[in-house]
Each structure stands twice: as structure tokens, then as C-alpha cells.
Amino acid sequence: MRSLSVLILFIFIAGSLLSGCGRLITRPTPTAVATAQEASVVTPHATSTPVPWTPAPTATPTPTPTPIIYVVQAGDNLLGIAIQYGVTVEALQEANAITAPRLLQIGQELVIPREEEGLANQPTPTPTPLPFQIANVGFYETPVGSLWYLGEVINNTGASIEQVQVAVSLYDDEGEMVATGSTFTEFDIIPNEGKMPFALLFTEPPSDFSHHQVVALSGVTVAHWGRNYIDLTIESDHGEASGERVYVVTGQVKNTGQHDVEQIRMVVTAYDAEGRVVGIRRGGPETQTLGVGESSSFRVSLSPLGGQVVTYTVQVQGRRIE
Numbered sequence: 001m002r003s004l005s006v007l008i009l010f011i012f013i014a015g016s017l018l019s020g021c022g023r024l025i026t027r028p029t030p031t032a033v034a035t036a037q038e039a040s041v042v043t044p045h046a047t048s049t050p051v052p053w054t055p056a057p058t059a060t061p062t063p064t065p066t067p068i069i070y071v072v073q074a075g076d077n078l079l080g081i082a083i084q085y086g087v088t089v090e091a092l093q094e095a096n097a098i099t100a101p102r103l104l105q106i107g108q109e110l111v112i113p114r115e116e117e118g119l120a121n122q123p124t125p126t127p128t129p130l131p132f133q134i135a136n137v138g139f140y141e142t143p144v145g146s147l148w149y150l151g152e153v154i155n156n157t158g159a160s161i162e163q164v165q166v167a168v169s170l171y172d173d174e175g176e177m178v179a180t181g182s183t184f185t186e187f188d189i190i191p192n193e194g195k196m197p198f199a200l201l202f203t204e205p206p207s208d209f210s211h212h213q214v215v216a217l218s219g220v221t222v223a224h225w226g227r228n229y230i231d232l233t234i235e236s237d238h239g240e241a242s243g244e245r246v247y248v249v250t251g252q253v254k255n256t257g258q259h260d261v262e263q264i265r266m267v268v269t270a271y272d273a274e275g276r277v278v279g280i281r282r283g284g285p286e287t288q289t290l291g292v293g294e295s296s297s298f299r300v301s302l303s304p305l306g307g308q309v310v311t312y313t314v315q316v317q318g319r320r321i322e
Contacts, residue, residue, distance in 0.1 A: 068085070068111070068112035068114075069109050069110070069111060069112070070085070070109070070110045070112055071107060071108070071109055071110075072104050072105060072106055072107060072108040072109075072110060073106065074106055074181075074203075075180070075181045075182055076104060077101075077102075077104065077165060077182060077184075078092050078093065078098070078101045078104070079163075079165065079217070079218050080182070080217075081110065081112075085112045087112065087113055089101070091113045092110065092112070092113065094113070095110075095111050095112075095113040096110050096111055102184050102188070130157040130159075130161055130216075130219045130220065130221065131156075131157060131216070132153050132154065132155050132156065132157055132161065132164065132190075132216060132219055133153070133154040133156055134151055134152075134153055134154075134166055134214050134215075134216065135151065135152060135154055136151055136152050136271065136275050136276050136277050137149065137150065137151030137214060137276065137277070138150055138151070138272075138276040138277060138278065138306055139212075140278070140305035140306055142305075145204075145205075146201055146202060146203050146204070146205065147201070147202040147205035148199060148200070148201055148202075148305055149168050149181075149199070149200045149201075149202070149212075149214075150197065150198070150199050150276075150277040150278065150279075150280060150305065151166075151197070151198060151214065151277055152185075152195050152196060152197040152198065152269060152277055153166065153185050153190060153195060153196050153197075153198065153219075154195045155190040155191065155192060155193060155194050155195060155196075156193070157192070157221075158192060159192055159221045159222070160189060160190065160191050160192050160194075160221070160222040161189070161190050161219050161220060161221055161222060162188050162189045162190070162219075162220060162221075162222045163184075163188065163218050163219060163220055164184065164185045164188075164190055164196070164216075164218065164219040165182055165183065165184050165185075165216075165217040165218040165219065166182065166183060166185075166198060166200075166214055166215065166216060166217055167180065167181070167182040167214070167215050167217040168180065168181055168182070168183075168200050168212060168213070168214045169212060169213045169214075170202075170205070170206060170209040170211075170212050171209060171210060171211050171212065171213070172206070172208070172209055172210055173210045178206040178209055179202055179205060179206050179209070181200050181201075181202060182200070182217055183198050183199065183200040184198065185197065185198045186198065186199075186267045186280065186282065186315075187265075187267065187315060187317055188228075189222060189228055189230070189317065191230055194315070195313070195315075196267075196315060197267065197269040197277055197280045199280050227319045227320045227322065228317065228319065228320075229257065229259065229261050229317065229318045229319055229320040230316075230317050230318075231255065231256050231257025231258070231259075231261075232253055232254065232255060232256065232257070232261065232264065232290075232316045232317065232318060233253070233254045233256045233316075234251055234252070234253060234254075234314045234316060235251060235252040235253075235254055235295070236251050236252050237249060237250065237251030237252075237314060238250055238251060239309070239311075239312050241308075241309065242301070245303050245304070246301055246302070246303055247270055247279065247301070247302055247303075247304060247309045247312070248299065248300070248301045249268050249299070249300045249301075249302075249312055249314065250297070250298065250299045250300075251297070251298060251314070252285075252295045252296065252297055252298070253266070253285040253290070253295060253296050253297075253298055253316055254290075254293075254294070254295040255290040255291065255292055255293060255294050255295070256293075257292065258292060259292065259320045259321065260289070260290065260291045260292060260320075260321040261289070261290050261318040261319065261320060261321060262288060262289045262290075262318060262319050262321050263288060263318055263319040264284055264285055264287075264288050264289075264290065264296075264316065264317075264318040265282065265283075265284050265316070265317060265318070266282065266283045266284055266285070266298060266300065266314060266315065266316045267280065267281070267282050267283075267314070267315045268280070268281050268282075268283065268300045268302060268312055268313070268314050269312060269313045269314075269315070270302060270304050270309040270311075270312045271309070271310060271311050271312065271313075272304075272306050272307040272308060272309065272310055273307070273308070273310045276306060278304040278305055278306030278307060278309065279302045279303065279304035279305060279306070279309065280302070281300055281301070281302035282300075283298060283299075283300035284298065285297060285298040286298065289321070290318075300314075
């Protein structure tokens with residue numbers, strides 16, 4: 001009887017266990033649960049801007065003219081560019097913050113200013129160069145195939161002049177121009193009855209040309225001397241050959257004016273037996289600052305491009321100390 005009770009209890013427990021296992025095998029359909037997902041990064045794209053509820057008043061835009069950009073070429077100068085675009089040299093300098101108009105660089109970009117309303121269509125007057133003389137010129141080939149053209153401007157205008165520029169053109173047998181260029185004198189200011197050399201290099205000259213023409217391109221009377229100072233005198237100067245290809249000029253620079261002077265610069269011009277310019281060289285005294293009455297020695301060496309040096313001149317200028 002006891003065995004029968006144990007057996008019945010065992011059967012009851014087993015039935016309970018089998019019922020639990022059946023619930024594990026038959027799983028209910030899972031209910032979807034909202035899961036937080038990491039937001040994907042969206043690359044912004046240009047879209048139209050929605051119209052605001054109350055549009056803000058918008059001023060009528062003024063058309064902005066496209067600026068004119070000019071790239072400096074070999075042989076260019078501010079005067080020629082100004083004439084080409086009908087503006088003034090002063091306007092070009094102001095628009096491009098140019099303080100040294102003679103130091104334009106090939107490839108330099110210049111903004112061409114637009115003249116004020118009413119002035120844009122007016123022609124820009126071209127100043128007529130003063131009738132200075134161009135003399136003592138000569139051509140000299142270099143070992144690399146380029147060609148130098150040397151000469152000097154003689155100021156016989158009756159006044160001191162500045163912004164002096166010359167243009168040189170080469171022509172073939174038929175009168176066609178095959179090359180042209182322009183250059184300024186070595187110093188900007190040429191005193192009355194003074195002279196100043198110039199040098200123009202043709203880097204790729206024509207293989208042959210029959211004649212040339214040199215003309216005055218610009219030159220005006222000095223309107224404002226500023227700090228330019230010419231009360232300097234060359235004393236005890238001497239020139240002699242040193243070897244076959246070098247000519248040396250020595251001497252003293254004296255301040256004969258009424259002001260102290262600084263930034264003293266010199267240019268030596270050498271001539272051959274026919275008076276042609278055969279060499280030009282810049283230099284300066286040993287002391288760049290001179291008080292009233294003071295002197296300083298100098299030594300300038302140059303290599304002439306032409307024949308033997310027979311004579312020379314020395315020009316000297318400086319800046320007044322204020």
C-alpha cells in the first residue's frame with residue numbers, strides 16, 4: 001500500500017515537469033519593442049531656403065562691375081598701361097598701392113581702376129614729353145645672345161626733369177618693326193643741363209635688323225622735389241683700367257648743400273673714343289650719411305660692354321635728412 005502511494009506521487013511530479021517543458025517548446029510570438037538607434041550622420045546638402053513668415057525688407061542690389069586685371073608684360077610701364085585703359089598713372093598707383101612705379105615685375109597683376117561717373121568716357125590726356133636730347137647710343141651683344149642698348153639723356157630743356165623714359169624699336173630691311181622696348185634713366189631726376197644714362201636689354205633680339213629708332217616716351221618738369229637732394233659734388237676723381245675688362249673710378253663725394261644727406265647713390269658712365277656709352281655702373285660712397293660740408297671716398301668698378309674706356313662721368317644724388 002505504501003509502495004502504491006509512492007508510485008502515485010512519482011507519477012504526479014513527472015506530469016508536472018512534462019507540462020513545464022511543453023511551455024518552453026511552444027514559444028509565444030515576440031512583441032516588437034522600440035529600440036533606440038544611433039542616429040546616422042547626414043551630410044548636409046544645399047537646399048532652398050524657406051521663405052520666412054515675415055520677409056525682411058531687402059535692399060535692391062547694386063551691380064558690382066567685374067574688376068579688370070592686367071598682367072604686366074616685358075617692357076610694360078605704368079604710363080603705357082594707363083594710356084591703354086584710359087586712366088591716370090596716379091589712379092593706377094593708388095589702386096595697387098604702388099610706391100615704386102619703376103619696379104614693376106613681369107607677371108605682376110594690376111587692378112585697373114574705374115573712373116568716377118562722368119569721367120570714365122573722357123580721354124586721359126597724354127603729357128607730351130619735353131624735348132630732351134638722346135645721344136651717345138650703342139648696341140652690344142652678350143655671350144648669351146641678348147643685346148644691350150646703351151645711351152644717355154641730355155637735359156637741354158631749361159628745367160630739371162623727371163619720369164624720363166625712352167622707347168627703342170628695331171626694324172628690318174622692309175621697315176617692319178621686329179622688336180621694341182622701353183626703359184627709364186638710371187636716376188629719376190635729371191638736373192637742368194645735366195645728363196643721365198639708360199640701358200635697355202633685348203633678351204631675345206631678332207637675328208638681324210637694319211635700323212632702329214629711339215624716341216622720348218615720357219618726361220616732365222620736376223613739380224615737387226620732396227627729399228631729393230642734388231647738392232653733392234664729386235672731387236679728386238680718377239679713372240683707370242684694371243686689367244683688360246675692368247675700369248675703376250675713385251674719388252670723393254662732398255655735401256656742398258645746406259642740409260644733412262643720406263641714401264647717397266652714384267652712377268658712373270663710361271665712353272669710348274667715339275663718345276658712345278659703353279658701360280654703366282651704380283655705386284655709392286663708403287659713408288651713406290653726410291653732414292653739411294662732409295666728404296666720403298668712393299670706388300666704383302665696371303666692365304665695359306664695348307671698346308676701350310676713354311673717359312667717364314659720375315652722377316650723384318641723395319635724400320635730405322629731415
